[in-house]
Structure formats: C-alpha cells, structure tokens
Amino acid sequence: MIKLHCFGESGNAYKAALTLALTESEWTPVFVDFFNGATRSPEFRDLNIMGEVPVMEDGDLVLTQSGVIQDYISSKTGSLGGKSAAERREVLRWMFFDNHKVSGVAGALRFQMNFLPEDKRNADVIAFMSARLHGALKIMETHLADNYWLASEVVTIADIACAGYLFYPEEFTFERAAYPNIDRWLDQIAALPHFALPYDLMPGSPADRAQSEESHD
Amino acid sequence: MIKLHCFGESGNAYKAALTLALTESEWTPVFVDFFNGATRSPEFRDLNIMGEVPVMEDGDLVLTQSGVIQDYISSKTGSLGGKSAAERREVLRWMFFDNHKVSGVAGALRFQMNFLPEDKRNADVIAFMSARLHGALKIMETHLADNYWLASEVVTIADIACAGYLFYPEEFTFERAAYPNIDRWLDQIAALPHFALPYDLMPGSPADRAQSEESHD
Numbered sequence: 001m002i003k004l005h006c007f008g009e010s011g012n013a014y015k016a017a018l019t020l021a022l023t024e025s026e027w028t029p030v031f032v033d034f035f036n037g038a039t040r041s042p043e044f045r046d047l048n049i050m051g052e053v054p055v056m057e058d059g060d061l062v063l064t065q066s067g068v069i070q071d072y073i074s075s076k077t078g079s080l081g082g083k084s085a086a087e088r089r090e091v092l093r094w095m096f097f098d099n100h101k102v103s104g105v106a107g108a109l110r111f112q113m114n115f116l117p118e119d120k121r122n123a124d125v126i127a128f129m130s131a132r133l134h135g136a137l138k139i140m141e142t143h144l145a146d147n148y149w150l151a152s153e154v155v156t157i158a159d160i161a162c163a164g165y166l167f168y169p170e171e172f173t174f175e176r177a178a179y180p181n182i183d184r185w186l187d188q189i190a191a192l193p194h195f196a197l198p199y200d201l202m203p204g205s206p207a208d209r210a211q212s213e214e215s216h217d
Numbered sequence: 218m219i220k221l222h223c224f225g226e227s228g229n230a231y232k233a234a235l236t237l238a239l240t241e242s243e244w245t246p247v248f249v250d251f252f253n254g255a256t257r258s259p260e261f262r263d264l265n266i267m268g269e270v271p272v273m274e275d276g277d278l279v280l281t282q283s284g285v286i287q288d289y290i291s292s293k294t295g296s297l298g299g300k301s302a303a304e305r306r307e308v309l310r311w312m313f314f315d316n317h318k319v320s321g322v323a324g325a326l327r328f329q330m331n332f333l334p335e336d337k338r339n340a341d342v343i344a345f346m347s348a349r350l351h352g353a354l355k356i357m358e359t360h361l362a363d364n365y366w367l368a369s370e371v372v373t374i375a376d377i378a379c380a381g382y383l384f385y386p387e388e389f390t391f392e393r394a395a396y397p398n399i400d401r402w403l404d405q406i407a408a409l410p411h412f413a414l415p416y417d418l419m420p421g422s423p424a425d426r427a428q429s430e431e432s433h434d
Contacts, residue, residue, distance in 0.1 A: 049360050050314060061303075065313040068306050086278075089285050096282040097267060100316040108349070124341040132325070143266050 002027040004069075005047070005055040007034050007204035009115070011107055011165035013054040014198045016069040018160050021194045021201060023077040031203040035115075066103075066164075067095045070157040080157045090151040094158035101136035105129055106165035110172035114206070130173040137179055144181035148188070155192065163189050167197055170206070219244040221286075222264070222272040224251050224421035226332070228324055228382035230271040231415045233286040235377050238411045238418060240294040248420040252332075283320075283381075284312045287374040297374045307368040311375035318353035322346055323382035327389035331423070347390040354396055361398035365405070372409065380406050384414055387423070 004020060006013035006029050020027040032038045032053050039051050048055045048064045055062065056069045063069050074081035082088035098104075109129040112121055140162060143150065151158040163186055166174060176183040189195065199205040221237060223230035223246050237244040249255045249270050256268050265272045265281045272279065273286045280286050291298035299305035315321075326346040329338055357379060360367065368375040380403055383391060393400040406412065416422040 050356055063306060063310070065310045067313045068310045071309065072306065089280060089289065092288065093280070093282045093285045096284045096313075096316050099313050100321045104317045104321045122341050122345065124339050125345045128339065128342045128345075139267055 003030050003057040004028070004202075005030045005032050005057075006053050006202045007032050008199045008202040008208075009168075009204060009206065010034070010053050010202075011103055011110075011168060011198070012052065012066040013202060014167070015066040015103070015161050015164040016054040016056060016073075017198075017201045018164065018195070019070045019073045019080065019157055021196055022160070022192055023073055023079050024194060025073060025077060029202050033204075035209060067099060067161065070095070070161060074157050080155065080160070082152060082156060087152050087156075091156045091158045094150045095161045097136070097139075098158070098161040098164075101132070102140075102162050103165055105133045105136065106172060106174070109133055110165065110168065110170055113172055114170040126173075133173065137174065137182065141179045141181050144185050149185070155189065159185070159189060220247050220274040221245070221419075222247045222249050222274075223270050223419045224249050225416045225419040225425075226385075226421060226423065227251070227270050227419075228320055228327075228385060228415070229269065229283040230419060231384070232283040232320070232378050232381040233271040233273060233290075234415075234418045235381065235412070236287045236290045236297065236374055238413055239377070239409055240290055240296050241411060242290060242294060246419050250421075252426060284316060284378065287312070287378060291374050297372065297377070299369060299373060304369050304373075308373045308375045311367045312378045314353070314356075315375070315378040315381075318349070319357075319379050320382055322350045322353065323389060323391070326350055327382065327385065327387055330389055331387040343390075350390065354391065354399065358396045358398050361402050366402070372406065376402070376406060 002020065002025055004013070004017055004027055006017055017029065032044070034053065038044055039053065045051055047062065050064055052064065054066055054069060055064050056072070063072055071081075082091040109126065112126050112129065140150070149155050149159050150162060165172075166182070166186055167190075176186065199207070219237065219242055221230070221234055221244055223234055234246065249261070251270065255261055256270065262268055264279065267281055269281065271283055271286055272281050273289070280289055288298075299308040326343065329343050329346065357367070366372050366376050367379060383399070383403055384407075393403065416424070
C-alpha cells in the first residue's frame with residue numbers, strides 16, 4: 001500500500017494524490033500538519049531534506065517532488081504517460097512549465113492571499129505574483145484552443161500537474177470564466193473516472209482548521 | 218549541428234548551453250534579441266508557444282524547457298545522467314526543485330534587480346523573492362554538506378540545473394561566501410573540462426547592450 005504524506009491545502013500534494021486516484025492505485029494519505037510546523041521538524045527533514053510535501057513511500061522506496069511521484073506512478077501503472085519518446089518529452093515539458101510558471105507561482109500567491117495573517121500580506125507581492133500567473137495561464141489558454149489536452153491526444157500527468165492548483169476554491173485571482181479553454185479542459189479532467197477535488201481526496205482543509213480553532217476556544 | 222536559441226542573460230538557456238558544452242556536443246547558438254522583444258514575436262511563438270528560451274533544434278526535432286533539453290542531450294550523449302532508475306529519479310527530483318524553487322525564483326529576482334528600469338523595481342517584491350531563494354539555497358547547502366554532488370556520486374544535469382543562475386555576476390542577494398558548501402560545489406562544476414561562464418558561452422550580455430546603446434548615442 002502506497003503512503004502519501006500530504007495535506008489538503010497543498011496543490012503539489014494534490015497533483016500526486018490525483019494521479020494515484022485516477023490510476024486506481026492502492027494508496028493511503030498520511031496527514032502532515034503543515035500549519036503547525038510539521039514539515040520543519042527533524043523527523044520530516046529526515047524523510048525529505050527539501051521540507052516539502054508530497055512524500056511518497058512505496059515499500060522501501062521514498063520519493064519526493066510531485067513531478068517525480070507522478071512519473072513513477074504513471075510508469076508503474078502504465079497510464080497517464082506519453083506513448084513515445086517524443087510524447088514523453090512533451091509531457092515532461094509541460095510538467096517543467098507547471099513547476100516553474102504555474103504551481104510555483106499559484107502556490108505562493110494563494111498562500112499570500114489566504115493562509116498568511118492579514119497583516120503579513122503584501123499587495124505588491126500579490127500583484128507581482130498574479131501578473132506572473134496570468135502570463136502562464138494565457139499560454140495554456142492559447143495552447144488549449146488548438147489542443148484538447150496539453151501534451152497528447154489523451155490525458156496525461158502533464159494535465160494533472162498544470163491543473164492541480166486550479167481546482168482549489170480559495171481566491172488567488174484566477175477565474176475560470178476568464179479562460180474558456182482552460183475552463184473546458186478542467187471540466188474534462190473533473191469528468192474522468194475517480195476524479196476528486198482536493199479536500200475530498202486528502203486530509204486537512206481550511207474548514208477543518210476553522211473547526212479545530214473553534215473547539216479550542 | 219544542434220542549434221540553441223538563446224541569449225547570454227538567460228540562466229535557463231545557460232543550463233542547456235552548459236550541458237551541450239560539457240558533453241562536447243556539436244552546437245551553435247542562435248541569438249534571441251529578448252531585450253528588444255524577440256520572444257514576443259509571432260515567429261518565435263510559432264517556434265515555442267511558451268515564449269521562452271531556450272529552444273533547441275536538432276534536425277527536425279524542436280525541444281523547449283531547459284530540463285527537457287538537458288535530459289535529451291544527456292540521453293543522446295550517454296553522459297551527465299543517472300545510471301539507474303533510482304538515480305534518474307533523483308536527478309529529476311533536483312531538476313524539479315531547481316525549476317520550482319531555485320531558477321524560478323532567482324531568474325525573476327535577478328531580472329527585478331538588474332534588468333528592470335529602476336523606477337519599476339519593487340523593494341517588497343525583491344525582499345519576498347530573496348527570502349524564497351535563500352530558503353532553497355539553505356536546503357542545497359545542507360544537502361551538499363553530506364554529498365559531493367546533488368543527485369549522484371558524479372556530476373549530473375541536476376547539478377548543472379541548480380547551479381545555472383548561481384554563476385551570473387549580477388547582484389541578486391546571493392553571496393558564495395555565505396554558503397561554503399555551495400561555493401565548493403560551484404568550484405567543482407567550474408573545474409569540469411569545457412566549462413564556460415554564461416557570457417563566454419552564449420551571445421548577448423549587459424556589456425554588449427551597454428556598448429550598443431553607446432553606439433546609438
């Protein structure tokens with residue numbers, strides 16, 4: 001049984017979790033209490049020196065970085081991957097694009113706008129990150145005008161990577177209505193068998209934390 | 218003969234160019250006049266919808282994203298790659314880390330601090346990006362305390378990826394003296410046969426632009 005160290009708010013963990021779900025892998029989530037500092041603990045750093053979720057354990061094998069986990073699960077299950085060397089390169093291309101320009105920006109932006117205390121949020125940083133994110137989304141929007149999926153005739157882990165953060169409900173300046181091709185493509189992903197939204201797939205959510213704070217009052 | 222569309226200031230292009238140089242590939246740079254808008258032209262967008270350098274052409278094959286180009290060159294030449302499935306995953310892991318946390322941040326930070334007009338630079342954005350970059354550098358510093366190279370017993374494209382931006386002379390809040398293990402590791406890379414610094418390997422540099430502006434006065 002594969003273990004995925006994760007928490008609901010992490011879009012990077014969601015990319016791994018959704019890949020496990022869509023491939024019908026046997027897996028179980030292990031909750032990482034990020035908001036109480038769990039990823040900064042020595043125990044967690046021993047598991048992943050990068051101090052990040054997701055971390056996947058499959059027997060003795062420990063993998064980190066969502067893209068590596070996605071690639072491993074895709075190879076292991078023979079699904080959601082490229083069917084030729086050229087397609088595998090195209091899949092990897094969009095996964096790097098995601099890490100650099102989509103998730104790498106959307107994650108920090110969403111954190112600023114939702115999970116930082118209000119007095120620590122910075123309007124200039126938010127504007128800067130938002131402009132960067134929309135630059136990347138425009139590229140995806142243009143590409144999806146002529147392509148049903150990002151990297152192949154069929155859905156691949158590249159779609160799951162680039163879409164991950166876009167399924168979250170919190171405000172981070174992304175509105176599906178502004179990007180009709182992205183909107184259509186997200187609907188395609190959401191229609192896949194075994195699809196689930198982040199807070200339905202992984203433990204931990206803003207609602208859980210609100211409830212927990214209330215019970216401590 | 219491989220063509221690499223690039224310009225000297227691009228650390229992402231440098232990662233591809235240095236991989237070509239270290240593997241003794243036959244290649245030639247094609248200058249992209251980024252600072253005069255070349256990557257926004259329809260011709261360039263036809264070549265790469267992502268609007269970025271590097272773009273590599275090897276005969277009819279066109280590849281973009283530095284990580285994909287590095288992986289292709291490594292496979293083609295049988296060098297600088299992982300020697301087993303586990304090592305290949307470890308290489309890919311550090312390449313994703315680089316795209317997300319090192320290059321993805323250092324590139325934007327260095328652009329803000331050096332290539333934007335002074336009245337468009339934002340101190341809050343610079344402080345935010347700098348804090349993010351140093352978080353990633355600390356992880357590399359810790360890892361390199363116990364490891365001679367990042368992902369293997371020998372140098373791989375993961376080292377080239379994570380080091381790319383760190384070889385640039387412009388100020389972006391990174392000082393080698395503050396990171397002794399990174400400093401040692403950069404020296405190891407610089408000592409490799411056929412190593413060259415960015416402005417010696419690719420056309421275009423701040424010095425070239427200053428000279429060009431002077432000749433237009």
